[in-house]
Structure formats: C-alpha cells, structure tokens
Amino acid sequence: xxxxxxxxxxTDAQIIMDDREYFFDDPLMVAADxxxxxxxxxxxxxxxxxxxPITRSTFWLESQLWGQTPSxxxxxxxxxxxxxxxxxxxxxRQFSVPGAWIISMLFALHPTHVQSVAWIAERKNVVAGVFYxxxxxxxxxxxxxxxxxxxxxxxxxxxxxxxxxxxxxxLPVIFVFCHLWCNRPIQRKIILQLxxxxxIALGIGYVRIWFELxxxxxxxxxxxxxxxxxxLNAGHVPFFYLRKIFFPYPLLFVYPRxxxxxxxISMYLPGMSLLLVMGILLWKYKAxxxxxxxxxxxxxxxxFPVFGFFNNSWFRFSLVTDHWVHxxxxxxxxxxxxxIFCLSRFLDIKTHFPVLRFRMVTTAGWLILFMVLxxxxxxxxxxxxxxxxxxxxTIRSNPNAWIAHQELxxxxxxxxxxxxxxxxxxxxxxxxxxxxxxxxxxxxSHYYLGQYEKAIEDYHEALAIRSRFPxxxxxxxxxxxxxxxxxxxxxxxxxxxxWKPNWADIYHHRGMALLALNQxxxxxxxxxxxLELQPNQSEIYHNQGVAFFxxxxxxxxxxxxxxxxxxxxxxxxxxxxxxxxxxxxxEFERGIQDFNEAIRLQPDMAKHYYFRGLNYAKLKxxxxxxxxxxxxxxxxxTAIDAYNHRGLLYMVxxxxxxxxxxxxxxxxxxxxxxxYHLARKKGDCLD
Numbered sequence: 001x002x003x004x005x006x007x008x009x010x011t012d013a014q015i016i017m018d019d020r021e022y023f024f025d026d027p028l029m030v031a032a033d034x035x036x037x038x039x040x041x042x043x044x045x046x047x048x049x050x051x052x053p054i055t056r057s058t059f060w061l062e063s064q065l066w067g068q069t070p071s072x073x074x075x076x077x078x079x080x081x082x083x084x085x086x087x088x089x090x091x092x093r094q095f096s097v098p099g100a101w102i103i104s105m106l107f108a109l110h111p112t113h114v115q116s117v118a119w120i121a122e123r124k125n126v127v128a129g130v131f132y133x134x135x136x137x138x139x140x141x142x143x144x145x146x147x148x149x150x151x152x153x154x155x156x157x158x159x160x161x162x163x164x165x166x167x168x169x170x171l172p173v174i175f176v177f178c179h180l181w182c183n184r185p186i187q188r189k190i191i192l193q194l195x196x197x198x199x200i201a202l203g204i205g206y207v208r209i210w211f212e213l214x215x216x217x218x219x220x221x222x223x224x225x226x227x228x229x230x231x232l233n234a235g236h237v238p239f240f241y242l243r244k245i246f247f248p249y250p251l252l253f254v255y256p257r258x259x260x261x262x263x264x265i266s267m268y269l270p271g272m273s274l275l276l277v278m279g280i281l282l283w284k285y286k287a288x289x290x291x292x293x294x295x296x297x298x299x300x301x302x303x304f305p306v307f308g309f310f311n312n313s314w315f316r317f318s319l320v321t322d323h324w325v326h327x328x329x330x331x332x333x334x335x336x337x338x339x340i341f342c343l344s345r346f347l348d349i350k351t352h353f354p355v356l357r358f359r360m361v362t363t364a365g366w367l368i369l370f371m372v373l374x375x376x377x378x379x380x381x382x383x384x385x386x387x388x389x390x391x392x393x394t395i396r397s398n399p400n401a402w403i404a405h406q407e408l409x410x411x412x413x414x415x416x417x418x419x420x421x422x423x424x425x426x427x428x429x430x431x432x433x434x435x436x437x438x439x440x441x442x443x444x445s446h447y448y449l450g451q452y453e454k455a456i457e458d459y460h461e462a463l464a465i466r467s468r469f470p471x472x473x474x475x476x477x478x479x480x481x482x483x484x485x486x487x488x489x490x491x492x493x494x495x496x497x498x499w500k501p502n503w504a505d506i507y508h509h510r511g512m513a514l515l516a517l518n519q520x521x522x523x524x525x526x527x528x529x530x531l532e533l534q535p536n537q538s539e540i541y542h543n544q545g546v547a548f549f550x551x552x553x554x555x556x557x558x559x560x561x562x563x564x565x566x567x568x569x570x571x572x573x574x575x576x577x578x579x580x581x582x583x584x585x586x587e588f589e590r591g592i593q594d595f596n597e598a599i600r601l602q603p604d605m606a607k608h609y610y611f612r613g614l615n616y617a618k619l620k621x622x623x624x625x626x627x628x629x630x631x632x633x634x635x636x637x638t639a640i641d642a643y644n645h646r647g648l649l650y651m652v653x654x655x656x657x658x659x660x661x662x663x664x665x666x667x668x669x670x671x672x673x674x675x676y677h678l679a680r681k682k683g684d685c686l687d
Contacts, residue, residue, distance in 0.1 A: 002370065003085065003108045006377040007078045010118035012071050014386040017407055022059070022121040023073065027502045027533050029063040050208055054131075054163040055124040073120045081108065081117045084129035088330065091137040099337035102366055106333040111248045111376040112241075113329075115322040118384035125326045128165035131157050132327055135168075139175050143182050151193070158197055166208040166305075167327070172197035173301045177294045209310060225308070229260045233319060234307035235271025238300055241325040245332050248373075251380055253394045254401040255318045274300075295335040302328035317403045387411035402431035402438075409441040413448075421445040436462040440472050447479050455479045470500035477509060486516045504534030512543060520547040538568035542577070549581055557581045572602035579611060588615040606635040610642055617645070622653045643667040644675050651684065661685035 015024060028034035035057055042051040058076070066072045085108035092100035107113070116125035138154035141147075161168035172194055179190060225233065236258065244251065261267060278296065281289035306312060306324045314321055340362060383393045391408035394401055405428035412421035425442035428435055443458030459476035463469060477492030493510035496503065511526035527544040531537065545560035561578035565571060579594030595612035602608065613628030629646035632639050647663035650656040664676035664685065679685040 002105070002374055003082050004078070006109055006374040007081075007114075007117060007381050009378060009381040010074050010078065010114075010384055013074050013118060013381075013384050015070050015120060016384065016387045016390050017119070017121065019070075019073075019120040023063075024068050026059075027504060029060055029068065030534065032064075034060050034063075050166065052124055052163060052165065054160055055127045055165065058123060058127060070120065073123075074118065077117050077120065077123055077126050080123070080126035080130060081113070084126065084133055087130060087133040087137070091133055091140075092334075094137075095140060097334070097338075098341040102337045103330070103333045105366075105370055106337070106373070107330055109370055109373040109377055110245070110329065110333075111251055111373060111380045112244050112322045113326055114251070114377055114380040114384065115253065116326040118381050119323070122323050124165040125323050128161050128168050129327060131161035131164055132168050132171070135161050135171055136174060136178070139178055140182075143178060143184065155196060155200075159200065162200065162204045166204060167302070167324070169201045169205050169208075170301045170304060172201050174298055177298055177301075180290075181294055225260060228262050230308045232260050232262060232267045232271060234309065235268070235274055237307050237320060238274065238303055239270050240320050241303065241328070242332070244322070244325065245329055248376055250397055251322060252397050253321075253383075253390055254398055254403055255320050256398050256400065257318050291338065292335065295331050295338075298331040299328050302331070317401065388415075400431055402428045402435065405431065406435060406438040406441065409438065409445070413441060413444055416448075418445045418448045422449070434465050436466040436469055436472070439465070440469070440475060443472070443479075444475055447475065447482070452479050452483050468499050470496040470503065470506070473499070474503075474506050474509065477513070481509070481513060481516070484516075486513050489513045490517065502533055504530045504537075507533070508537070508540050508543070511540075511547070515543070515547055515550070518550075520550040523547045536567055538564040538571065538574070541567070542571070542574050545574075545577060545581070549577065549584075552584075554581045554585050558585075570601055572598045572605070572608075575601070576605075576608055576611075579615075583611065583615055583618075586618075588618045591615045592619075604635070606632045606639060606642075609635070610639070610645075613642075613645065617649060617653075620653075622649055625649055626654075638670055640667050640670045640672045643670070644672060647675060651679070657684050 023029060028037050031037075038056045038060060039053045042053075059073075062068075062072060062076060085104045088107055089100050089104035092103055097103070116122045135154055135157035138150050138157050142150035142154055158168075158171055161171065175194055175197065176186065179186060184190065278293065278300075281293035281296070283289070285293055303324070306320075308315070308319060383390055387407060388411045391404045391411060394404040395408065398404065405424045409421045409424035409428065412418070412424065422442060422445035425438050425445060428438040429442070432438075439458045439462035443455040443462065446452070446455035446458060456476060456479055459472050459479070462472045463476075466472075473492045473496035477489040477496065480486070480489035480492060490510065490513040493506055493513060496506045497510065500506065507526040507530035511523040511530065514520070514523035514526060524544065524547045527540050527547065530540050531544075534540075541560045541564035545557040545564065548554070548557035548560060558578055558581045561574050561581065564574045565578070568574070575594045575598040579591040579598065582588070582591035582594060592612055592615045595608050595615065598605070598608045599612070609628040609631045613625045613632070616622070616625035616628060626646065626649055629642050629649065632642040633646070636642070643663040643666050647660040647667070649660075650663065651660035661676070661679060661684065664679055667673070668676040676685065
C-alpha cells in the first residue's frame with residue numbers, strides 16, 4: 001500500500017519525451033504480428049530501440065490487451081517495480097539476510113527510482129529489475145544446492161535480463177562476488193561455469209555499443225573526452241549517486257553536466273579516494289572488510305557501463321541520470337541495513353545496551369524514514385504528470401538544459417501554444433547548435449503560425465544535419481502541401497517512407513498529395529496501406545471516399561464515408577461529402593438527410609445549404625430550394641451559382657420572370673452572364 005500511495009500521482013500521468021516513439025507511435029504495437037518483428041527483425045525501428053525484445057514485447061502485449069493508454073502503461077510500470085521489491089525481499093529472507101523487508105522497502109520507496117517507474121519508456125529498468133533479482137537468486141541457489149537445473153534457469157534468467165535492459169551485462173561479475181561471499185575459491189571449474197555468462201555478456205554488449213554508435217548518434221555527439229578525462233569522470237559518478245541515495249534532493253530529470261579539467265587537482269580526489277577505500281577494504285578483507293568490499297564492489301560494477309568509458313546517447317544531455325542507479329542502489333541499501341544490524345549486535349555484546357530498546361528505536365526510525373521517502377517519491381511523481389510540468393521543473397533548476405527547452409517546445413506544439421514552442425525552440429538552439437529536433441520543432445511552429453518559408457528553411461537545416469529524419473520530411477511535405485506545391489510535397493513523403501516504411505500517417509498524407517495531383521487511383525493504394533498499418537482512422541476513410549468520388553465510384557465512396565461516420569459521428573464534412581455522393585446517384589432524399597446533418601453540425605457553411613437546395617429542386621420542393629438559395633446568398637452575396645439557380649427556379653418553376661432577371665443580372669455583375677444574355681435574347685429580360 002505504501003508503494004501504491006507513493007506512486008499514486010504517476011497513475012494518471014501523461015506521456016513524456018520518447019514515450020511516443022517507444023510505444024504510442026510504434027506501428028508494431030498495434031499489429032497482430034508485431035511480436036514477430038520485435039523478436040526476429042531487430043533492425044526495424046532501430047533508430048528508437050536497441051534489441052530489447054522482452055521489454056518491447058510487454059508494450060506489444062499491453063497494446064493488444066488494453067490498447068495504448070498512458071494510465072495503463074504507468075500502472076504496469078508500478079506493478080513491475082512492486083514485483084521486483086517483493087522478489088528482493090523473498091530472496092534476502094531465504095538467505096537469512098538481516099532486515100530483508102527494510103532493504104526491499106528502501107528499494108521500493110526511494111525517490112531516485114521515480115524516473116525508472118514514472119517514465120513509461122524506462123520500463124526496461126523495471127522489467128530488468130525482475131530478472132536481475134531472479135538471476136542472482138537462481139545463482140545463489142545453484143551455489144548452495146548444487147543442482148544443475150538452477151544453473152540453466154540462471155542462464156535463462158540472465159538472457160531475459162539482458163533482453164530487457166543491457167546494463168545487466170555486469171551480472172557475471174556479480175556471480176564472481178557471490179562465489180567470494182560464499183568463500184568459494186575461483187577455480188578452473190568455476191571459470192568454466194561462468195564462461196557462458198561472460199560470452200553472452202560480451203556479445204550483447206557489442207550489439208548495444210553498435211546500436212549506440214550507428215542508430216542513436218553516440219558516435220557523432222559532442223562527447224570527445226580522452227581516456228584521462230573519462231577516467232576522472234568515472235571517479236565522480238559513484239559519489240554523485242551516493243549523495244543522491246543518502247540525500248535525494250533535489251532530483252532532476254536532467255542534471256547539469258560538470259566540467260572535467262585534468263589541470264585541477266580536485267578532479268583526481270574522488271577517484272583516488274575510491275581506490276584508497278577499496279584498497280583498505282581489500283587489505284582488511286579477511287578481518288572485517290569482506291562485506292564492505294563486496295557490497296561497494298557490486299555497486300561499482302553495476303555502475304561501470306555508465307562511467308563514461310563507452311559513449312551513451314544520454315551523455316548529450318548529462319553525464320548522470322537517476323534511472324542508471326535503479327539496480328546499483330540495491331547493494332547500498334544492503335550495506336546500510338547490514339551496518340545498522342551490525343551496530344545492534346555490537347551494542348548488545350560490547351556495551352550490554354538494551355537491544356530491545358535499540359530495536360524499538362530503530363524500527364521507529366525506519367518507519368519515519370519510509371514516510372519521508374514515500375513523501376519525497378509522491379512529490380517527485382507529481383513532476384511526471386505531463387511533459388510541461390517535467391520540463392518546467394527541470395528548467396527551474398537547470399536553465400541551461402537544452403534538451404528541456406527542446407522537449408518543452410514540442411510539448412507546447414502538442415497543446416497548440418505555437419508562440420511558446422517557438423520561444424523554447426530558439427532557446428534550445430541558442431544553448432546548443434545543430435539540434436535537428438529543435439529545428440524541426442521550430443519549423444512546425446513556423447508552419448502553424450503561417451510562416452511557411454521560415455518553416456522550410458528550418459527543415460532544410462535540420463536535414464543538412466541529419467539526413468535520416470522521416471519526421472522532418474513529413475513536416476516539410478505538409479508545408480509544401482499548404483503552399484500547393486504538391487509535387488515537392490510528394491517527393492518529401494516518398495523520402496519519409498523510404499526511411500520509415502511502416503508509418504501509417506505518411507501514407508495518408510502522400511495519398512492526399514496524389515489526390516491533389518489528380519492521381520486518385522494511386523492515392524487509393526496509399527489510403528489502403530495506411531489503413532492496414534493503422535485501422536479505424538475516420539480521416540483516412542473520409543479521404544478514401546473523396547478519391548472514390550473523383551473516380552465516379554459513388555457506391556464505394558458512400559461506403560468509405562459511412563465507415564468514417566461510424567468512427568466519428570460528428571463530422572460535418574463527411575456528411576456533406578456523402579450527401580454529394582448520394583446526389584450523384586440521384587438518391588436526393590438521402591442526400592438531403594446528410595446535408596441536414598452537416599448543417600446541424602456546421603450551420604455557418606453556405607455550401608451545405610446550396611447543395612441541399614439543389615436536391616430539393618430535383619425533388620420539385622421549390623419552396624425549400626428557394627429558401628436554401630436565399631440563405632446562401634445572405635451568407636455569401638458573391639455566390640454566383642446561387643443567383644443562377646435561384647433565377648432558374650424563379651423562371652422555370654415559379655414563373656417569376658422579373659425576379660429571375662434580377663438574379664441573373666446580379667450574377668452577370670459578378671462575372672457569369674450566360675443566363676442573363678440568353679434571357680435577354682429570348683426577350684424574357686428586357687432591360
């Protein structure tokens with residue numbers, strides 16, 4: 001209950017940062033066979049995902065069972081976190097570790113873990129946590145029970161952990177520590193047992209580095225530290241996280257990057273002190289240093305992948321982040337609790353301090369600590385309510401975080417605040433040059449503000465930095481479409497599809513461009529492809545109907561419009577277009593019904609009244625037709641067709657020649673004189 005309360009603000013949170021790319025915009029998530037691509041076609045969508053099929057499969061399964069709802073995703077993350085805490089408690093209790101429940105509660109409630117739990121895209125952390133604990137548990141059972149089925153179960157658990165998150169690559173080293181903890185010498189037999197784990201770890205590690213360098217831009221980013229600078233950074237990282245574990249305030253989504261200057265003596269102190277402490281513990285290993293050495297060693301080993309020796313895409317923003325300490329923190333919690341219990345035994349044995357009183361005091365202290373940690377976690381979870389709250393909180397504490405300005409710009413775009421989006425995109429570009437995403441955001445801002453030429457300039461610049469950027473091609477295509485430069489729009493959509501062939505939205509837009517270029521047959525192919533990738537989209541069915549209408553396939557047009565209305569019943573434009581299709585099939589009463597609905601939903605559109613008037617005239621309901629034509633003229637005094645048709649109605653059906661001549665004369669003033677000249681020639685209009 002305490003965990004559920006602490007994370008309650010995250011249960012109805014929205015999506016942030018790359019949640020959209022990881023899950024909500026991934027076409028594989030809605031495809032029935034998406035799991036096949038996830039497992040057996042790892043290069044699909046690899047600009048977003050490394051090869052983590054287990055984590056990704058949890059998203060796919062969630063989508064198939066409950067759809068794509070942020071609140072469901074957040075709740076699933078919380079459930080995984082709770083399961084990890086429970087498994088940690090059960091494992092520690094089985095091996096008689098003192099304070100097992102305290103350790104699991106510290107892990108469950110510590111606010112540094114909010115980033116891992118409340119950020120949907122970091123599900124890889126909470127899923128990997130389950131397999132991380134199970135794998136260590138399995139290996140300890142193998143060491144104590146000597147049954148080989150535990151070995152193979154551990155090997156399977158290790159694979160699952162790696163396929164959930166690659167940072168668990170350090171587990172084989174933890175197994176070495178398990179042998180040392182159990183006083184088992186590292187012999188040839190042990191090395192052979194551990195060899196498969198190390199080989200698997202090396203293989204998966206290589207794959208992850210490849211993805212970082214070739215797909216996530218880690219090879220091109222501004223992180224060109226030499227080995228000495230990386231070594232100095234490695235000395236700072238574990239102390240930074242220790243501070244956050246012992247004093248978790250303030251916690252930022254993006255921390256300021258510290259400067260690494262080898263000329264400053266102070267830069268060497270953290271690393272040297274770390275080596276000194278580990279050296280002393282190794283020296284006193286047999287006396288009293290074993291537990292501390294192995295505990296701190298586990299913490300250090302689990303952090304090793306993010307020390308900075310290997311480029312990581314997050315280093316573009318900061319050299320540290322809370323979600324990297326999610327699993328390493330467990331060893332620190334074990335050391336803290338073990339230290340308290342050792343102190344309890346010391347007081348009992350050496351000083352005869354009333355141990356019951358001490359335990360009562362410490363229990364009360366733990367409960368107070370849990371309340372404090374739970375409150376901090378609750379407050380931190382609130383920050384993750386939505387992207388705007390998260391990035392505004394980040395900017396308040398770290399105003400130079402360019403990624404915060406860039407992402408806040410995107411959040412403002414999503415909420416239609418284009419001026420603010422433009423402002424923060426400019427701030428991001430002022431802090432960091434050559435940001436293709438910020439340029440894209442700024443381009444979209446210009447687009448919605450009607451500044452099309454500026455938008456195209458931003459898109460050009462973004463593509464000069466990153467040529468493989470399908471979103472920019474799409475957005476530039478939309479801008480060209482708005483400028484009625486349909487062929488250039490089509491070229492951009494083609495390029496977007498080349499880089500992202502399973503993107504439903506882009507096929508829809510290309511279909512619209514093809515329709516504008518009078519290629520309705522080709523547009524129908526794109527609309528069908530879009531519906532295959534993302535079914536139940538009313539707008540696509542509507543545009544499909546327009547294409548059928550252009551091809552004079554009116555029955556198919558009506559079928560498409562009807563499907564669109566099943567999904568979106570309040571679409572005035574779809575009722576209007578279906579009414580046109582019925583009119584062309586001479587089903588005038590049905591046409592009138594649709595125009596009635598269009599007028600009900602959008603009463604200020606003159607064309608709805610005009611075409612309803614045409615249908616009334618076809619049904620010889622001249623009074624209603626006359627009313628509609630008059631309504632159109634009242635709304636649009638320059639509506640030539642309305643004057644001409646009302647004139648025909650007056651002349652042919654109602655016998656009111658004078659009124660007909662007035663309408664045709666007005667139409668002639670507006671530029672259409674055929675009816676007026678013909679009437680004068682016949683002598684019906686004498687003036």
